[in-house]
Amino acid sequence: MTSDSINTYGENLDALGASAPLTEQQRQALDTVDKARKTPDVDQPWAALGMKADEYEAVRKILDRRPTGSELAMYSVMWSEHCSYKSSKVHLRQFGEKTTPAMQEHLLVGIGENAGVVDIGQGWAVTFKVESHNHPSYVEPYQGAATGVGGIVRDIISMGARPVAVMDPLRFGALDHPDTHRVLPGIVAGVGGYGNCLGLPNIGGEVSFDPCYQGNPLVNALAVGTLRHEDIHLANARGNGNLVVLFGARTGGDGIGGASILASDTFTEGGPTKRPAVQVGDPFAEKVLIECCLDLFKADVVQGIQDLGAAGLSCAFSELASNGDGGMLVHLDRAPLRDSTLAPEEILMSESQERMMAVVTPEDLPGFLAITTRWDVEATVMGEVTETGRLVVLWHGETIVDVPPRSVAHDGPVYDRPYARPDWMDVRQAAVPDLLPRPQNDTELGELVVTMAGTPNLASRSWVTDQYDRYVQGNTAQAMPDDAGVLRVDESSGLGVAIATDCNQRFAALDPYTGAQLALAEAYRNVGVAGGRPLAVTDCLNFGSPEDPAVMWQFAEAVRGLADGCQQLGIPVTGGNVSLYNQTGTTAIHPTPVVGVLGVLQDVARRTPSGWKAPGAQLFLLGT
Amino acid sequence: MRIGVVTFPGSLDDRDAVRAVRIAGGTPVSLWHDDADIKGVDAVVLPGGFSYGDYLRCGAIARFSPVMNEIIRLAGPPDQVSSGLPVLGICNGFQVLTESHLLPGALVRNEKQQFICRDQKLRIERTSTAWTNGYAEGQEIVIPLKNGEGGFIADESTLDRLEGEGRVVARYLDVNPNGSRRDIAGISNASGTVVGLMPHPEHATEAGYGPEANNGTDGLAFFTSALQGVLSA
Amino acid sequence: MGRVVIDVMPKPEILDPQGKAVVGALARLGFAEFAGARQGKRFELEFEGEVDQAVLDRAREAAQTLLSNPVIEDVVAVRAASDPE
Amino acid sequence: MGRVVIDVMPKPEILDPQGKAVVGALARLGFAEFAGARQGKRFELEFEGEVDQAVLDRAREAAQTLLSNPVIEDVVAVRAASDPE
Numbered sequence A: 001m002t003s004d005s006i007n008t009y010g011e012n013l014d015a016l017g018a019s020a021p022l023t024e025q026q027r028q029a030l031d032t033v034d035k036a037r038k039t040p041d042v043d044q045p046w047a048a049l050g051m052k053a054d055e056y057e058a059v060r061k062i063l064d065r066r067p068t069g070s071e072l073a074m075y076s077v078m079w080s081e082h083c084s085y086k087s088s089k090v091h092l093r094q095f096g097e098k099t100t101p102a103m104q105e106h107l108l109v110g111i112g113e114n115a116g117v118v119d120i121g122q123g124w125a126v127t128f129k130v131e132s133h134n135h136p137s138y139v140e141p142y143q144g145a146a147t148g149v150g151g152i153v154r155d156i157i158s159m160g161a162r163p164v165a166v167m168d169p170l171r172f173g174a175l176d177h178p179d180t181h182r183v184l185p186g187i188v189a190g191v192g193g194y195g196n197c198l199g200l201p202n203i204g205g206e207v208s209f210d211p212c213y214q215g216n217p218l219v220n221a222l223a224v225g226t227l228r229h230e231d232i233h234l235a236n237a238r239g240n241g242n243l244v245v246l247f248g249a250r251t252g253g254d255g256i257g258g259a260s261i262l263a264s265d266t267f268t269e270g271g272p273t274k275r276p277a278v279q280v281g282d283p284f285a286e287k288v289l290i291e292c293c294l295d296l297f298k299a300d301v302v303q304g305i306q307d308l309g310a311a312g313l314s315c316a317f318s319e320l321a322s323n324g325d326g327g328m329l330v331h332l333d334r335a336p337l338r339d340s341t342l343a344p345e346e347i348l349m350s351e352s353q354e355r356m357m358a359v360v361t362p363e364d365l366p367g368f369l370a371i372t373t374r375w376d377v378e379a380t381v382m383g384e385v386t387e388t389g390r391l392v393v394l395w396h397g398e399t400i401v402d403v404p405p406r407s408v409a410h411d412g413p414v415y416d417r418p419y420a421r422p423d424w425m426d427v428r429q430a431a432v433p434d435l436l437p438r439p440q441n442d443t444e445l446g447e448l449v450v451t452m453a454g455t456p457n458l459a460s461r462s463w464v465t466d467q468y469d470r471y472v473q474g475n476t477a478q479a480m481p482d483d484a485g486v487l488r489v490d491e492s493s494g495l496g497v498a499i500a501t502d503c504n505q506r507f508a509a510l511d512p513y514t515g516a517q518l519a520l521a522e523a524y525r526n527v528g529v530a531g532g533r534p535l536a537v538t539d540c541l542n543f544g545s546p547e548d549p550a551v552m553w554q555f556a557e558a559v560r561g562l563a564d565g566c567q568q569l570g571i572p573v574t575g576g577n578v579s580l581y582n583q584t585g586t587t588a589i590h591p592t593p594v595v596g597v598l599g600v601l602q603d604v605a606r607r608t609p610s611g612w613k614a615p616g617a618q619l620f621l622l623g624t
Numbered sequence B: 001m002r003i004g005v006v007t008f009p010g011s012l013d014d015r016d017a018v019r020a021v022r023i024a025g026g027t028p029v030s031l032w033h034d035d036a037d038i039k040g041v042d043a044v045v046l047p048g049g050f051s052y053g054d055y056l057r058c059g060a061i062a063r064f065s066p067v068m069n070e071i072i073r074l075a076g077p078p079d080q081v082s083s084g085l086p087v088l089g090i091c092n093g094f095q096v097l098t099e100s101h102l103l104p105g106a107l108v109r110n111e112k113q114q115f116i117c118r119d120q121k122l123r124i125e126r127t128s129t130a131w132t133n134g135y136a137e138g139q140e141i142v143i144p145l146k147n148g149e150g151g152f153i154a155d156e157s158t159l160d161r162l163e164g165e166g167r168v169v170a171r172y173l174d175v176n177p178n179g180s181r182r183d184i185a186g187i188s189n190a191s192g193t194v195v196g197l198m199p200h201p202e203h204a205t206e207a208g209y210g211p212e213a214n215n216g217t218d219g220l221a222f223f224t225s226a227l228q229g230v231l232s233a
Numbered sequence C, D: 001m002g003r004v005v006i007d008v009m010p011k012p013e014i015l016d017p018q019g020k021a022v023v024g025a026l027a028r029l030g031f032a033e034f035a036g037a038r039q040g041k042r043f044e045l046e047f048e049g050e051v052d053q054a055v056l057d058r059a060r061e062a063a064q065t066l067l068s069n070p071v072i073e074d075v076v077a078v079r080a081a082s083d084p085e
Ligand SMILES: Nc1ncnc2c1ncn2[C@@H]1O[C@H](COP(=O)(O)OP(=O)(O)O)[C@@H](O)[C@H]1O
Pocket: A167, A168, A169, A170, A202, A203, A204, A205, A206, A207, A457, A458, A459, A461, A464, A465, A468, A479, A480, A481, A482, A483, A484, A485
């Protein structure tokens, strides 16, 4: 099928936003594949885009020519640490390798998709995943935290699930540190503002204070979704001639960072206007998008839906194509823009929020558009699936990208970075608790208990959680202050799930291997004591710079610990997220492997809340 | 007994309201913001949420939807004594009702400038409404409250008139969570058919999923009242 | 491209919790000389063409029906972006 | 009693969901001629005495530290209530 055949769906051509033709000057400034072939020696700003010399060389080798500006934009962002997991991949493999077939018994979709999907019985499935939004939340606390919630929720939607709850493990510097005062209120308000507006109950999380997070707060967000087994959808672009449809918010210059360098190369005249430093979330747009996607799945008018997060369209095009039959042809100039001065490189890299991409058969397109219209969601046919094995991007008819999609999405660089146990671990581990002063009598013991209860890390969190809606959707059986959040999934049978997230970064700092296992064990216990049978794990691995062998060692140890722990407990890791470079100057945060455990309850009516409710009840201490 | 529940883009508690109607023994009917047809329902619930994102003012944009035009017509002016279509506006629904001028006053940002979610104690002050006739006058109940802009305000003469005409339906007890004037949690029109309430009775209709107090079912009577009222009408 | 600016303020007799919060925060930050504060809204509407009286009249209509709530707010100004208040 | 007016608007390049909602609502209500809208804030600060340049400087400082979020908003005007914009 040629690009012209898109016009057979001509009644929607208006929605295609046919853009004004390029001026001669713009055409000349455009970096096309043709031009790249003819001008192999052009100096390209790969270093400014965060690429290493050998990575740039690898791209040239893949393409057998220099990349165009747009290709460079795509490779640089997709091969970044954040998108490619290039430093962590070699270690994360253990999660797969140490998963036995028995552990996979309840796994409908495993690690590697947008989110894992777990069978909880009675035809029901649950998907859940935790992700970080640390750096954006440091820059702009409210919007950073808000868009963190928005991003993880879109992952859940793309699996075909209805999002049903969120959780928010948060970590801040010392309570009385000025930076904590700067970031904390905004982060909490942002988590609440976005989640409340989406109608997702907040059923748990963490609030932890430690000086190591001064200047680098951790904002992790977990989302949970439920679906019937038959509703599982995977995001891939299959079926020659199927359409690729972008829908949701318009594309602006959000989060394009380095791409502006490329753009200013391209646009001599006037240059691009200022680009926003941060992304602003629109939770209302996302709420509408959720309902719209659920209607699309229900009407069975989509093959798959991919969320747009980090790396925006670059990621969506290349991943959809790479997971599918391998070819795609898109007309980038059709993308509806919020800022008409955006250059193609910038559009490819934009991280504008509240956007999704669907693969739709031509026959289903009218049905698809009827639903997006009903929800007043803008939808644009960007192109189609092809059998060429190439991802081809056109800009006003000129070819600006022509690449093998796998090379962008999956075959990026992989580093086995050096790691070594640092000497200072000896000092750290020598500081055993036995050296701490002990209370000498009942009075001192009493005082100690009162002091401890008043410390920020042990005091009530209600000043945070009271800003979160825990009632919406009417299925929350447990939230704050219980050990695990408990949700009803099936209203008739009472089938439900329990979820807890935990990590004690001080333990992880003392011993990353055991610390990660303790985080797992705590979340596992919290699910267990709520009455849930643990089934699956998600994790968010927050660490310092992988280029520091000491940090890399912490990372390797934590992953090994978590993988071993999961094997012993017999529950698989189904997904998660790695956040590296969490440090201020050369000082890394404590290793912080946040672990979320999901368990099933046959009937949530039989859950166990924490605390002693009935006078006269007997107390037992279990375990060692 | 058919009770309509309106869904605006951005409504959140619509499914909960539908469930509450069902638990109360009624037949819930989903109504769509863009459709003026209210399908001959006997009463309407405007649910909580953030209609159209509530970006301009809470409820301001929803008020102009086709379904609201029809509901405003059927509910009748706020001071008329003969009864029109019973309407319960919860939280965002209450905001839509004040923006529609079916109820006086307005709801503004919480005094402490923060969203607040808590189990809230209320006293039912008026039982001669379509939605509270199942309560005893002065009955104290606990239902969830969750809002960012729940402070009820009106000028002094309006407040005096509401008090004088006995149109304060519920008042906050123990804590005034949002700075509402005279601790007002809910009010009604003159005939008692239209009620606006900030806290959420629909989240307290099922044991185990509402506040811990009283089994968490203190809100159910709002919905059973409507059925009673409609039956006896 | 013309631009209309619309200013909406809470009515003076109506309690303005946001304004109250602003005064409190100002005082805490050492701006105690500002003894009162009110917070309202400013809208900028874009209009394809020149903003003449007819456009301003339409904008005022929009301001009074949609952009303000007459129970608690006043439309204090509707003007072309270049005009003085 | 003097009064200082401070106008704060979302930065032009930043997504303004409120403005987006307003344009949508305007169009539905038949005010489609306004093709774009942005929603910002207007503060009025009260000052005991005459508003001179020193007061305005202080107000600007308050506007930039407290009343606006410099990451996403611009302080577009700080002026005495009687002054033109
Ligand atoms: N950021 C948060 N968001 C939601 N719930 C939270 C958050 N922080 C803490 N909580 C909830 O508060 C309760 C107490 O938290 P915490 O003191 O960390 O528990 P514990 O010490 O038992 O692990 C738990 O129910 C937890 O889920």
